[in-house]
Amino acid sequence: MIIKIDKNRPLPMYIQIRDEIKRLIKEGKFNPHEKLPPSRDLAKSLNISRNTVIQSYTLLEAEGFVYSVTGKGTFVNPRSIKKVCKNPDNYDVKRFNFESLFSIAWRRFEASVMSGLDKLTSYDNFKDYITFDSPNPDIENLPIENFRNSLINSIKKYEAQLFSSEKTEGFYQFREYLSKYMLKRGIYSDPDNILITSGIQQGLSIIGRLLIDPGDTVVLENLSYPGALSVFRSIQAHYIGVPGDKEGMDINILEKILKRKKVKLLYTIPTYQNPRGSVLSFDRRKALVELSEKYGFAIIEDDYAYELSFKGIEEIPIKAFDVSGNIFYMGSFSESLFPGIRLSWIIAPKHIIKKLSSLKKSEDIYTNLILQAAVLDFMEKGYFNKHLKQFKKILAKRYEVINYALTRYFPTEAKWNSIKGGPYMWIDLPSDIDSLDLLLKTREKGVLFAPDRIFAVEDLGHSGFRLKFSNVNEDKIWRGIEIIGNILKSMLSGG
Amino acid sequence: MIIKIDKNRPLPMYIQIRDEIKRLIKEGKFNPHEKLPPSRDLAKSLNISRNTVIQSYTLLEAEGFVYSVTGKGTFVNPRSIKKVCKNPDNYDVKRFNFESLFSIAWRRFEASVMSGLDKLTSYDNFKDYITFDSPNPDIENLPIENFRNSLINSIKKYEAQLFSSEKTEGFYQFREYLSKYMLKRGIYSDPDNILITSGIQQGLSIIGRLLIDPGDTVVLENLSYPGALSVFRSIQAHYIGVPGDKEGMDINILEKILKRKKVKLLYTIPTYQNPRGSVLSFDRRKALVELSEKYGFAIIEDDYAYELSFKGIEEIPIKAFDVSGNIFYMGSFSESLFPGIRLSWIIAPKHIIKKLSSLKKSEDIYTNLILQAAVLDFMEKGYFNKHLKQFKKILAKRYEVINYALTRYFPTEAKWNSIKGGPYMWIDLPSDIDSLDLLLKTREKGVLFAPDRIFAVEDLGHSGFRLKFSNVNEDKIWRGIEIIGNILKSMLSGG
Numbered sequence: 001m002i003i004k005i006d007k008n009r010p011l012p013m014y015i016q017i018r019d020e021i022k023r024l025i026k027e028g029k030f031n032p033h034e035k036l037p038p039s040r041d042l043a044k045s046l047n048i049s050r051n052t053v054i055q056s057y058t059l060l061e062a063e064g065f066v067y068s069v070t071g072k073g074t075f076v077n078p079r080s081i082k083k084v085c086k087n088p089d090n091y092d093v094k095r096f097n098f099e100s101l102f103s104i105a106w107r108r109f110e111a112s113v114m115s116g117l118d119k120l121t122s123y124d125n126f127k128d129y130i131t132f133d134s135p136n137p138d139i140e141n142l143p144i145e146n147f148r149n150s151l152i153n154s155i156k157k158y159e160a161q162l163f164s165s166e167k168t169e170g171f172y173q174f175r176e177y178l179s180k181y182m183l184k185r186g187i188y189s190d191p192d193n194i195l196i197t198s199g200i201q202q203g204l205s206i207i208g209r210l211l212i213d214p215g216d217t218v219v220l221e222n223l224s225y226p227g228a229l230s231v232f233r234s235i236q237a238h239y240i241g242v243p244g245d246k247e248g249m250d251i252n253i254l255e256k257i258l259k260r261k262k263v264k265l266l267y268t269i270p271t272y273q274n275p276r277g278s279v280l281s282f283d284r285r286k287a288l289v290e291l292s293e294k295y296g297f298a299i300i301e302d303d304y305a306y307e308l309s310f311k312g313i314e315e316i317p318i319k320a321f322d323v324s325g326n327i328f329y330m331g332s333f334s335e336s337l338f339p340g341i342r343l344s345w346i347i348a349p350k351h352i353i354k355k356l357s358s359l360k361k362s363e364d365i366y367t368n369l370i371l372q373a374a375v376l377d378f379m380e381k382g383y384f385n386k387h388l389k390q391f392k393k394i395l396a397k398r399y400e401v402i403n404y405a406l407t408r409y410f411p412t413e414a415k416w417n418s419i420k421g422g423p424y425m426w427i428d429l430p431s432d433i434d435s436l437d438l439l440l441k442t443r444e445k446g447v448l449f450a451p452d453r454i455f456a457v458e459d460l461g462h463s464g465f466r467l468k469f470s471n472v473n474e475d476k477i478w479r480g481i482e483i484i485g486n487i488l489k490s491m492l493s494g495g
Numbered sequence: 496m497i498i499k500i501d502k503n504r505p506l507p508m509y510i511q512i513r514d515e516i517k518r519l520i521k522e523g524k525f526n527p528h529e530k531l532p533p534s535r536d537l538a539k540s541l542n543i544s545r546n547t548v549i550q551s552y553t554l555l556e557a558e559g560f561v562y563s564v565t566g567k568g569t570f571v572n573p574r575s576i577k578k579v580c581k582n583p584d585n586y587d588v589k590r591f592n593f594e595s596l597f598s599i600a601w602r603r604f605e606a607s608v609m610s611g612l613d614k615l616t617s618y619d620n621f622k623d624y625i626t627f628d629s630p631n632p633d634i635e636n637l638p639i640e641n642f643r644n645s646l647i648n649s650i651k652k653y654e655a656q657l658f659s660s661e662k663t664e665g666f667y668q669f670r671e672y673l674s675k676y677m678l679k680r681g682i683y684s685d686p687d688n689i690l691i692t693s694g695i696q697q698g699l700s701i702i703g704r705l706l707i708d709p710g711d712t713v714v715l716e717n718l719s720y721p722g723a724l725s726v727f728r729s730i731q732a733h734y735i736g737v738p739g740d741k742e743g744m745d746i747n748i749l750e751k752i753l754k755r756k757k758v759k760l761l762y763t764i765p766t767y768q769n770p771r772g773s774v775l776s777f778d779r780r781k782a783l784v785e786l787s788e789k790y791g792f793a794i795i796e797d798d799y800a801y802e803l804s805f806k807g808i809e810e811i812p813i814k815a816f817d818v819s820g821n822i823f824y825m826g827s828f829s830e831s832l833f834p835g836i837r838l839s840w841i842i843a844p845k846h847i848i849k850k851l852s853s854l855k856k857s858e859d860i861y862t863n864l865i866l867q868a869a870v871l872d873f874m875e876k877g878y879f880n881k882h883l884k885q886f887k888k889i890l891a892k893r894y895e896v897i898n899y900a901l902t903r904y905f906p907t908e909a910k911w912n913s914i915k916g917g918p919y920m921w922i923d924l925p926s927d928i929d930s931l932d933l934l935l936k937t938r939e940k941g942v943l944f945a946p947d948r949i950f951a952v953e954d955l956g957h958s959g960f961r962l963k964f965s966n967v968n969e970d971k972i973w974r975g976i977e978i979i980g981n982i983l984k985s986m987l988s989g990g
Contacts, residue, residue, distance in 0.1 A: 031777070032681070032777065032811045032815075033777050033811065067807060067808065069808075077809065078681050078809065078810075078811035078815070089685065089687075089688060089820075089844055089845050091817070091818065091819055091820030091844050095788055095818065095819035096788060096791065096819035096820060096821045097791060098793075098820070098821065098847070100791065101706050101759050101760075101791075101792075101793055102705060102706065102850075103704065103705060103706055103707055103708045103711070104708050105704060105708055106704060106705050106706070106850070106854070109853075109854070109857070110850070110853070134660075135659075135660035136659040136660050137655075137658055137659060139655040139659070142655055142658055144650065144654055144655065144658065147650075147658075148646075148647065148650045148651075151646050151647075151650070151865075152643065152646075152647065155639065155642075155643045155646070156643075159639055160632075160634040160637055160639065162835055163632060163637055163639065163642075163833040163834075163835045163836070164630075164631040164632060164634070164833070164834065164835055165629075165630035165631050165834045165835065166835065186527070186573050190584065192584075193584060197859075198693060198859040198862070198863075199859050199860055201856075201857070201858065201859050201860045202858055202859040205857065205858050205859070209598065209600060209601060209729075210597060210598060210601050211596050211597065211598055211601070212598055213598045213599050213600055216598070227857075227860070230856070230857045231857055233857075234704075234854075234857045264596055265596075282526075282527065282528050293590055293591060296591065296592060296595065296596075297596075298593075298596055312562060313562065313564075314562075314572065314573065315573075316527045316528070316573035320527075320573070322586070323586065323590065324586055324590035324591035325584075325586030325591060325593070326591045326593065338658040338659070339658075339659065339660045340657055340658045340659055340660065340661065340863055340864050340865065341658070341863060341865075342859065342860070342861070342862065342863040349584055349586050350584050352593070355597075355601070355605070358604075358605070359601070359604070359729075361696075361725070362604070362696070362700065362722075362725045362726055362729045363696065363697055363700050363858060364692075364693040364694050364696050364697040364700075364837065364858075364859070365694055365696045365722070365837070366837070367693070367837065368693075368835055368836060368837040368863070368866060369835050370646075370835065370836075370865075370866060371863060371865060371866070
């Protein structure tokens with residue numbers, strides 16, 4: 001270590017020494033935690049008093065450049081050293097072959113999900129657009145004030161309990177409330193029949209892990225929720241799509257599939273299906289449960305939009321018919337409240353909930369309690385009901401508007417069914433129109449929607465697209481549908 | 496449908512009809528959504544006026560027993576029907592063979608994690624005990640008031656943004672803050688080098704999925720964090736434990752392993768290791784990074800307790816030496832703030848963060864923004880630093896007490912090393928003492944700790960246990976250590 005001091009300079013000696021050591025540290029001449037020369041030695045070599053060196057070291061310590069350990073000496077603080085890798089992502093990739101480390105499971109998953117399709121409508125990229133595909137809630141109608149109150153109330157009420165560790169199953173009082181809440185849907189449950197998950201996605205992921213090995217068969221509605229497809233892909237399931245009509249999944253075609261193939265799991269959204277908006281008819285619901293017992297497969301019932309009925313009809317969940325315990329029911333607050341809350345729940349027999357809990361535990365231990373308690377308060381105080389009432393009114397109004405607009409602006413070749421609830425409408429197109437082509441054209445005019453490819457379990461045989469209208473205001477609905485309709489007409493006339 | 500009315504009773508006719516239909520619904524004589532007889536028909540068959548029947552139906556609808564659809568008729572509301580399965584868990588398991596559906600992956604996982612060991616010390620079962628194994632924070636020293644303020648501030652500041660959908664990577668402003676915060680640890684990162692996860696557990700789970708196929712080899716310190724073991728078991732990894740001493744993992748033994756076996760991933764807690772409390776020495780840190788490049792494996796550095804230094808020394812993370820990008824750094828708020836927050840972060844090269852994001856997306860889409868924004872405010876306002884300062888003071892005091900108590904009450908056959916930070920101390924025992932036997936005895940006296948088996952990657956060769964003292968007050972530490980010490984002495988003298 002070469003420290004240059006100049007006794008003729010007007011700067012005090014201890015300042016000069018301090019500056020010199022600072023310079024050496026900054027230039028990377030020290031290792032982190034490297035010991036500085038003992039003050040006695042340095043004093044000797046510089047021919048100055050030991051106290052001067054001690055003064056310098058004290059200053060350096062006060063400035064955070066070094067630290068001292070009693071009886072051991074003074075050491076360089078790693079904080080003060082410039083690191084080798086200064087540019088955050090300037091790694092020398094030639095030194096390390098990451099490619100060789102990726103798992104086969106990942107490679108398969110990557111090949112199936114990295115389509116880039118989501119970029120076409122990614123909300124982030126198109127904030128000023130009229131987007132019939134935004135995952136965000138309707139900002140103007142959010143119950144922010146009441147939710148903040150519930151956050152404050154619940155922390156006041158439960159205090160440290162919310163900050164502590166919790167059983168994987170979820171906040172007990174919340175599960176207790178939900179088990180009563182589910183009675184309204186005809187489902188009997190104890191708190192121990194309920195597992196709180198970080199969104200429906202996590203519920204699907206752990207049920208998938210419980211039941212599916214690579215190659216096992218899962219059945220879905222053809223056209224289904226992309227998140228479910230992504231989960232079943234990631235566990236390398238074999239999946240089959242069942243076509244449907246306005247009454248939901250075609251049960252006869254399902255039985256044909258069941259006869260020729262051992263199916264372990266069926267994933268369905270019977271109410272306000274995503275993306276079709278259809279409701280599985282009462283008779284088909286009963287038939288589906290019977291088939292699941294006859295052919296021995298489990299059912300996941302994704303009831304994400306139960307609350308969003310705007311025709312006053314409450315559909316009865318499939319789970320309400322479950323006498324043998326093979327139906328996993330999933331509810332969620334993502335559409336009924338807001339997606340950012342990341343709270344859903346699974347209802348299943350207790351022995352199954354125990355197994356799912358141990359799988360969830362290996363994924364994220366448990367879901368934070370603070371938001372569970374806040375939602376509980378939000379429901380108990382009646383804020384949730386109030387919010388739903390208002391939201392359903394808005395939804396009904398928007399549905400009316402989109403219906404008018406579709407009738408007025410869309411060509412007769414485009415077909416759609418009326419819906420009774422939920423955030424989605426589905427438009428079927430003639431097979432000579434590609435919905436992706438349409439999207440690329442409407443995007444130029446500032447209008448977005450979700451093309452069929454995103455939802456396709458199997459080839460649909462024709463084209464179509466989904467319109468999410470729950471979070472688009474009436475004016476934008478009107479303008480957006482006009483734009484899509486005009487482009488569609490011009491495409492149909494060969495334009 | 497048999498409706499009995501009595502024209503001689505003093506009850507109005509429409510009330511009688513209403514009561515009869517209510518009775519029939521309650522007795523399960525109707526299917527959900529079943530149509531009631533048209534008012535005209537029922538009136539005719541009962542020989543009364545149609546208006547009377549309409550009055551009854553109107554009453555039933557107001558009470559929620561039926562609903563009417565204009566032009567179609569009146570239908571039974573499924574809510575009002577008693578369901579087949581009334582007892583929440585009274586499923587007829589004979590009707591459905593769930594056993595045949597469980598995945599092989601699940602069976603393997605179940606066999607490895609369902610040891611029942613955790614029940615021995617499960618905090619829920621032993622709330623009044625002196626427990627040196629509680630996952631909960633120190634309730635008396637929680638910054639609840641400030642955290643509540645941060646929740647309120649952040650909702651005021653970001654409003655709807657927090658309720659909306661977000662990129663899987665996490666709340667941008669939070670990642671931005673963390674990337675600056677990490678500079679203090681000598682790690683250079685952009686927000687895009689950071690992925691927010693729901694706890695370290697989720698981070699481990701997705702890194703595991705990215706790199707490990709069944710049978711791939713993972714190396715851990717022998718004695719390691721049980722949550723990591725659980726993740727690697729769940730993806731059916733082959734794992735090897737490396738023994739360590741008070742300077743951490745033995746690098747020479749590690750290299751011997753690397754020479755004979757292709758290793759894909761090494762998981763380490765270099766600072767305040769769980770369960771040993773040891774700190775990997777500076778030379779070993781450098782050697783470990785060199786080995787990872789030489790033998791081509793990735794490293795997960797779990798830096799869960801970085802902030803909990805109580806000797807004024809800040810260890811330099813391994814990640815700060817990373818020039819080839821093969822080190823996944825993980826930080827967490829579980830020990831430094833509280834476990835219920837469920838927030839951790841991964842730092843890695845951008846191309847790796849993208850891959851991990853798409854895996855996280857398939858697990859839970861993204862972590863809620865509300866708590867990310869609250870922690871951001873908590874840090875920005877200086878609450879976090881204030882909390883840490885106080886917490887480290889308490890920790891230092893408790894460490895002093897536990898050290899005194901151990902010296903005073905523990906037999907000389909029990910050995911432990913001094914520690915510089917973190918919540919854990921490790922006690923080595925002679926091989927003729929089984930820590931599980933010891934636990935069963937101290938449990939009878941109301942004292943709990945975590946026995947070696949929970950942390951064992953491979954057979955340890957002797958016995959030992961972990962004491963978590965960060966959340967036990969001085970009085971309880973003193974009494975608890977006395978009780979364990981006395982029982983230990985009596986066991987050693989053959990008692």
